[in-house]
Amino acid sequence: MQFSSALLENAVNEFAKLPGIGKKTALRLVLHLLKQEPEKVGLFGEAIIKMRREIRFCQRCYNVADADICSICSNSMRRQELVCVVENIRDVIAIESTQQFSGTYHILGGIISPLDGIGPDQLHIEALIQRVQKEKIEEIIFALNPNIQGDTTIYYIQKKLQSYPVRVTTIARGIAFGGELEYADEMTLARSITNRLPVESYVSNR
Amino acid sequence: MQFSSALLENAVNEFAKLPGIGKKTALRLVLHLLKQEPEKVGLFGEAIIKMRREIRFCQRCYNVADADICSICSNSMRRQELVCVVENIRDVIAIESTQQFSGTYHILGGIISPLDGIGPDQLHIEALIQRVQKEKIEEIIFALNPNIQGDTTIYYIQKKLQSYPVRVTTIARGIAFGGELEYADEMTLARSITNRLPVESYVSNR
Structure with a gap:
């Protein structure tokens, strides 16, 4: 040009x-x-x-913030005992947009991926363990992308958390709303059968 | 969000x-x-x-410039007697990228379009007439988009230029290189037959 x-x-x-x-x-x-x-x-x-x-990064959860602590961590209306672990800021924005989650977050800054040279030390995993030690956290919810790296990261952190009295969960995986069974991949379909729900709980959640 | x-x-x-x-x-x-x-x-x-x-606009051709006169108008290597009339700056960049045109430009800033409320007075047409009066311009080449508004604009300016000894031309319209005859619209195909070229000039231009 x-x-x-x-x-x-x-x-x-x-x-x-x-x-x-x-x-x-x-x-x-x-x-x-x-x-x-x-x-x-x-x-x-x-x-x-x-x-x-x-712009700064929240000293507690590593979310983007205008102050030392982000507006989600400093909001007393949110359930501080519930921590949702995500890969990045984009995931926080996606979950916040559902307006269904009233807890706080912990941003790892990536996921364990040896092929890309990313090990546990480059992520905010140690900070998460320290939060579990110091804060009264009751439940850690993993909201990571459903792939091998995500599962590896969950497995690694869960091992580290075994000695603490904290409940560890992960967001449900299954057939998406509006998705069609015949086009779902085998892994998703298999997992959605293994982790099947009683119809009563499904109906009551609608 | x-x-x-x-x-x-x-x-x-x-x-x-x-x-x-x-x-x-x-x-x-x-x-x-x-x-x-x-x-x-x-x-x-x-x-x-x-x-x-x-950023400024060239006082002569209305192209974008870093000074009062743009780098094309102030370039003594370019043929100042040849003026290519275009709709906007984007067209100048497109023609300059071909590296085939060594004249200067005149940017109208739009084309006559009564439906959009754009008449001749909103465009730099009067400035073009004044350039023809003052400068030694030998040829005006219209490079406007081939549609009704473009043709109306050419017709209007050509009428204004009739009393001056200047050659008025327009860029060739026809089947694009790499284009296929059967997919060309009727107007283009019809014009390309009406304005057919002798094979000698076609071959020598390749």
Whole structure:
């Protein structure tokens, strides 16, 4: 691409560094911003710079926060004895959007994956054990993606938690709502038969 | 979407204002930036703010520029007597990328479209007529999109230019390279037959 303005070229190149944004899309976005008022574009740029510079990570659960402790951990209405263990911030946002969970979180920052060189020491696992030691946690709920790495991580942490009086659970896996039996993979289908539910509990949860 | 950080929420909302960027994509982009060094994110934000604040429009051709006159108009190697009339900056970038055009440009800033409330006065048509009066322009090449609005705009400007000794041409329309005859629309196919070329000139242009 040939540009007649270095300012334009620079802005397009910066946008094109973002994942999934090619040169053509970057140009479209920059030309859109060029049509906006300078004040609005200033707000856009400053929101991003400020976010990166000032955002912190909760000292307790490692969620993104505007202070030392995130708004979920510091909310006294939430059940502090219930901790949902997730891989990353995106999972917290997904679960929060269901508005069905009233406990707190613990963000591991990844999952154990030897092939990617990620071992237990790179994750916030030790911090979770310390929380179980210090806080009055009654239940740890694992909400990790259902794959080998997720299961390995659950197995590793569960072993570490064996000596503590804490209930350890995992979110249910099975056929998704709206999913069709014949298209489900064998693993999911097999597990959903093994972990079958009494009809009464299924009906009452609807 | 529920966020535990106002800084994060603000950045996501700003990204989601861009065309074609939804909330989920905006979150993905912001979380990517969150993983980068603050300095790099600063460069990103500042490039965009600086672009919007400092970019200018060439006083001669209305292209984007870093000075009063754009780098194409001020380039003495380019044929100043040849002016290609386009709708917008994107078209300039597309033509420049072919590296086949050595003249200058004139950006109309749109095309005549009564349904969208765009008349000749909202476009840089008068400035084009003045350029023809003042500069030694030999040929005006219209490179507008081949539709009714484009043709209307060409017709309107051509009428205004009738009293000046300037050659007026338009880029060729026809079957695109790699295109297939049977899938071409009737209008294009009909025009490509009407405006057929002698085989000698076709072969020599390859």
